Amino acid sequence: MTDKKIKNIFVEGAISTSFIADSIAKHSSKKEIGGHSIFLGQVRADDIDGKVVSAIDYTAYQETALAQMHEIREAIFNKYPLTCMHVYQSLGTIKVGEICLFVFTSSAHRKPAIAACEEIVERLKAELPIWGKEIFEDGTHQWKENK
Amino acid sequence: MTDKKIKNIFVEGAISTSFIADSIAKHSSKKEIGGHSIFLGQVRADDIDGKVVSAIDYTAYQETALAQMHEIREAIFNKYPLTCMHVYQSLGTIKVGEICLFVFTSSAHRKPAIAACEEIVERLKAELPIWGKEIFEDGTHQWKENK
Amino acid sequence: MEINILSFGKIAEFITINRLDTDEIFDTDGLKQQLEKTYPQLKEIKYKLALNKQIVQKNIELLPGDVVAIMPPFSGG
Amino acid sequence: MEINILSFGKIAEFITINRLDTDEIFDTDGLKQQLEKTYPQLKEIKYKLALNKQIVQKNIELLPGDVVAIMPPFSGG
Numbered sequence: 001m002t003d004k005k006i007k008n009i010f011v012e013g014a015i016s017t018s019f020i021a022d023s024i025a026k027h028s029s030k031k032e033i034g035g036h037s038i039f040l041g042q043v044r045a046d047d048i049d050g051k052v053v054s055a056i057d058y059t060a061y062q063e064t065a066l067a068q069m070h071e072i073r074e075a076i077f078n079k080y081p082l083t084c085m086h087v088y089q090s091l092g093t094i095k096v097g098e099i100c101l102f103v104f105t106s107s108a109h110r111k112p113a114i115a116a117c118e119e120i121v122e123r124l125k126a127e128l129p130i131w132g133k134e135i136f137e138d139g140t141h142q143w144k145e146n147k
Numbered sequence: 148m149t150d151k152k153i154k155n156i157f158v159e160g161a162i163s164t165s166f167i168a169d170s171i172a173k174h175s176s177k178k179e180i181g182g183h184s185i186f187l188g189q190v191r192a193d194d195i196d197g198k199v200v201s202a203i204d205y206t207a208y209q210e211t212a213l214a215q216m217h218e219i220r221e222a223i224f225n226k227y228p229l230t231c232m233h234v235y236q237s238l239g240t241i242k243v244g245e246i247c248l249f250v251f252t253s254s255a256h257r258k259p260a261i262a263a264c265e266e267i268v269e270r271l272k273a274e275l276p277i278w279g280k281e282i283f284e285d286g287t288h289q290w291k292e293n294k
Numbered sequence: 295m296e297i298n299i300l301s302f303g304k305i306a307e308f309i310t311i312n313r314l315d316t317d318e319i320f321d322t323d324g325l326k327q328q329l330e331k332t333y334p335q336l337k338e339i340k341y342k343l344a345l346n347k348q349i350v351q352k353n354i355e356l357l358p359g360d361v362v363a364i365m366p367p368f369s370g371g
Numbered sequence: 372m373e374i375n376i377l378s379f380g381k382i383a384e385f386i387t388i389n390r391l392d393t394d395e396i397f398d399t400d401g402l403k404q405q406l407e408k409t410y411p412q413l414k415e416i417k418y419k420l421a422l423n424k425q426i427v428q429k430n431i432e433l434l435p436g437d438v439v440a441i442m443p444p445f446s447g448g
Contacts, residue, residue, distance in 0.1 A: 021168035032192065035186065037184075039261065041181065041182055042181060042183060042253075060447065061440055089448070097178055101448045110186065113186075114186065124447060128445060129426075130446065131445065132447065145444045208300070273368065276370075278370070
């Protein structure tokens with residue numbers, strides 16, 4: 001594992017729909033692709049004991065998260081015949097309704113793309129040192145925990 | 148089942164990435180959504196005995212396909228706690244690299260959105276009377292069959 | 295009895311009639327036999343019928359003016 | 372021995388030190404005991420350590436200058 005192979009997944013702020021559209025469009029030249037699978041995480045206005053979430057503030061232990069993501073990437077490429085795999089996680093304050101996670105896999109056939117995308121989402125949530133602080137409308141907060 | 152409930156899924160020509168971006172953006176006001184799952188079918192330059200596919204020409208028995216899709220939609224909404232479900236299938240000639248299918252599900256949590264999206268893709272391919280004619284670069288063709 | 299015929303996909307390349315006028319066919323099974331006699335290529339294809347837009351699951355009686363679609367394996371998506 | 376400390380998430384709200392200078396800690400298990408004594412709230416959290424950016428799976432010896440991260444349950448995505 002060399003450092004130069006490690007790809008960054010972190011973006012400051014919300015992920016825009018135009019960024020997602022551009023990412024998809026870039027794959028039109030890859031003629032061997034037959035299917036794309038995409039997962040998007042969106043910040044939800046959770047109601048917790050009468051307090052409503054208005055935003056999530058994301059922080060990460062970035063270098064460790066990127067090394068961990070690198071391992072996941074290698075495992076996924078070994079397991080599934082993917083053409084492409086892209087992962088973007090927001091950092092900073094993401095408001096309700098905005099996109100904070102974008103996982104994108106492509107393959108010649110649908111099944112590997114779909115299975116890989118789901119596995120990346122599950123592993124990312126379980127294994128990457130990233131934390132979401134749920135900010136309530138009244139300014140108080142609580143720390144999110146992934147199920 | 149009344150006719151007015153039946154939604155159209157067919158679009159003439161390829162599905163543009165800006166259309167996909169707009170569809171995603173429309174969901175930012177739905178504050179109860181936590182995850183979106185998207186599947187995109189892209190026309191692949193399959194090499195069949197030395198002949199390369201350059202486009203797929205899609206036709207459908209539209210009314211029957213829409214009635215069948217309506218049944219699938221109802222079954223999926225009964226099975227999964229979805230917020231939204233959108234399906235678009237191209238008709239006409241779609242060139243290699245272009246998007247011909249767009250399935251989009253949203254839910255409060257990731258698992259229903261992901262499972263529903265995959266099930267819709269599988270059922271659509273198996274149950275909807277739609278046909279893809281693979282046009283080779285030399286102008287000949289063959290009829291696609293879903294596996 | 296006159297039946298309206300719709301053909302799709304590769305089947306539309308050899309079944310090009312729009313109407314079938316016959317006194318020998320009473321149900322979808324009979325129609326299939328008749329079609330396979332006239333168009334032997336049909337026997338090689340796992341086709342399905344739709345009767346008045348509903349996909350046929352088992353043999354059904356035909357009535358004058360019915361619309362029968364002859365559909366090769368699906369390949370949408 | 373001087374160890375560098377990084378705290379994240381809700382743990383950063385009560386462990387605010389950047390460095391720990393002690394002659395009584397030799398490994399990560401010892402460090403955990405020490406931290407839980409000083410910060411009893413830590414016992415309520417399923418935290419993990421990372422040593423020099425690698426997530427700690429089992430007890431590891433500490434060396435002067437090591438960087439130890441104290442990480443509450445992850446909630447990315």
